[in-house]
Amino acid sequence: MTLLVSVVSVAVMGVCSAATAVARPSGTTILPTPAGPHPVGRTILRLIDHDRPDPWHPDRRRELMVTVSYPATAADSHPLGHYVSQVFGAAVSRYLTQTLAVPTRAENYVGLRTNAHDGAPVAAGSFPVLLFSPGLGVPRVFGTAAAEDLASRGYIVISIDHTFEAQAVEFPGGRVVSGITPPTDTAASQRWRTKALAARVEDTRSVIDALTDIARHDDSPASLPDGLVRSIDLTRVGMFGHSLGGFTAAEAMSADPRIRAAVNLDGSLAIDDQLGSAATRGLDRPLLLLASGQVADGGALEKSWGAVRRNSTAWQRSMVLPDSGHYSFTDLQLLIPPIISQLAPELAASYIGTVDPVTAYRTTVDSVDAVFDHFLRGGPPALLDGPSAGGLATWAPTG
Secondary structure (H helix, E strand, C coil): EEEEEEECCCCCCCCCCCCCCCCCCCCCCCCCCCCCCCCCEEEEEEEEEEECCCCCCCEEEEEEEEEEEECCCCCHCCCECCCCCCHHHHHHHHHHHCCCCEECCCHHHHEEEEEEEECCECCCEEEEEEECCCCCCCCHHHHHHHHHHHHCCEEEEEEEECCCCCCCEEEHHEEEEEECCCCHHHHHHHHHHHHHHHHHHHHHHHHHHHHHHHCCCCCCCCCCCCCCHHHHHEEEEEEEEEEEEHHHHHHHHHHHCCCCEEEEEECCEECEEEEEEHHHHCCCCEEEHHHHHHHHHHHHCCCHHHHHHHCCCEEEEEEEEEEEEEEHHHCCHHHCCCCHHCCCCHHHHHHCCCCHHHHHHHHHHHHHHHHHHHHCCHHHHHHCCCCCEEEEEEEEEEE
């Protein structure tokens, strides 16, 4: 496989995920401070797989944008990254207004900063790699808070944009690629989502291949953060994702033995009634299934989660975050300001439920960390034992 890896020097972080009618001061961050001992660095990479036609545009090579969040050192001499770039702010606003019906303005996001320092040197050591895949049509920035928190705990986190499926992806030079509008016909929609899932699984393979090239010093740009090449430990790879990204994590692990453990955040393991291979064949590596109360109560996960539990031979656990909504596992949980919840509580609850935002965020990140710490680093299974853990409730789907 021939891959071109290039470092993007602009602050690109994809799309923001929140709603507010009030602009925030430039240079502020409202993401929680990461809980781990390391400061966080980040770099943004453009990956081109010259051996793979793009599934949506076969006349082109597959081109991806990823954010690499990592444990850093000497971070204070490097600026905090922007949540989104100036160019991408308008795309953010359009996406939230048109897709989620959330009133917002571009200037609300352009001034926001993350907790990661652009280009800071990587901390000494060798770190497990975690891949992150967002929900259907959702750019990777929805997982910024979790990615940076996990990086502070000693992981290299690769957040992936799935080009032409995500509502918008920003490439170098301010080029913004819009997503393809999904069909509304039932049969056509099922085919479209099946194609999107297959593309995501291959995107995951391409990203691991690119990291392998970097770790082997092949195609490694000199402008990569100092220490990144030696810090990537590809013998310890995990994957987590939200919604269709959670389905992607399970399917990618089923297809690629390099992925040793996975976490599915509120994602069905089926396209409508068509079960994926993880559910039909089962898995021989660990999988945590973490549901929102909203989706679990609606019954959408019963059939596919029940199937993967019955058919798998490795450790699994199904849990529910009570009172949460589907987007409680994303930055949307943190970025919806109180004024929106007060003026339109039904709008906020439809996305994030009524769970305390900080509780939802910390529970999610602690749970993801617990799985990968145990199965990739040999840490204690503290949050994985017992009838409940960290504010979660055990759940045994019966479908």
